[in-house]
Amino acid sequence: MPSPSVEDYIKAIYKAHARSGSVATQELAERLRVSAPAVSKMMRKLSALKLITHAPYQGVKLTRAGEKLALEIIRHHRLIELYLVQAMGFTWDSVHEEAERLEHHISEEFEDRIDELLGHPTACPHGDPIPTRAGTIAPTSNLPLAQQRSPARLIVRRVSDEDAELLRHFEALGVTPGTAIELLTQEPFEGALVLEVAGKRVRLTPQAAREVFVDALGEES
Ligand SMILES: [Zn+2]
Ligand SMILES: [Zn+2]
Incomplete structure (x- = not known):
């Protein structure tokens, strides 16, 4: 498995925050299957890129730029999943893995074409809201x-x-x-x-x- 990219980290931080309102670096290490030192190193890089703020004892927070990047990748992911199901006949249990790979590679034009082709959908096959191109996302249930x-x-x-x-x-x-x-x-x-x-x-x-x-x-x- 290749080492997780900046985009993988940003997405993992966004999701951890959405789940529990905070982000522990330990959780990131587990989710991304990397060592604690690797996470620390990446946190310094993400801070330098102004995608996160990381204050001691306060955990990690995405900046607005970081949040926009997260929503952009998530938009790709969910549009790709829906495209695979609706246009290519994939089943809903098989598209997440494909989307995990493809989400990092499609262009904005490709994204727009999928969005248009599918009639500007609002949710992926699993019910997760698709962020808008402008970087907003509809609220959804967090009640298990x-x-x-x-x-x-x-x-x-x-x-x-x-x-x-x-x-x-x-x-x-x-x-x-x-x-x-x-x-x-x-x-x-x-x-x-x-x-x-x-x-x-x-x-x-x-x-x-x-x-x-x-x-x-x-x-x-
Ligand atoms: Zn997925
Ligand atoms: Zn999904």
Whole structure:
């Protein structure tokens, strides 16, 4: 595996921040599978490029330039995923890896063509919002299904896209973005979540349910 690029780091920092509001260099080392000294070295480089600020004991923050770069790469990633599914017949469990590679290589013109061809889409196949070209992104759910209390009527907004086997599992159960589901109960001792999906009862382990993000559905819908 080639060593992670500036873009990989910027994206990892952005995602860690979106998940937990802070970025520990230890977490970056784990996510990018590199050593702590390698992360420190890259942090100095990113600071010099004015993509991050890194104050002692305050962690890492993206500058506006860093955030714009992150959103640009994420825009590439999500547009490419959707293009692979809609135009090339890839399945949703196979596109993340492809997009991880291609996202660093397409031009702005290529990006615009995909965007136009797909009719200016707003979400990738996994439900993640596609940032605009201007560098803004729509808010989305950060509420894991695993943390919801039963009974509840919910809508699936997005699912984690990194585990292909898990994506096939979600698809087999019908747990896909835009689907309304009912959380009926959770089996005792942190057991499976029992859901109703399209009229069928399905069970989901808490581990899998941590990778599904939902919003509550109001009474009217
Ligand atoms: Zn992806
Ligand atoms: Zn995706």
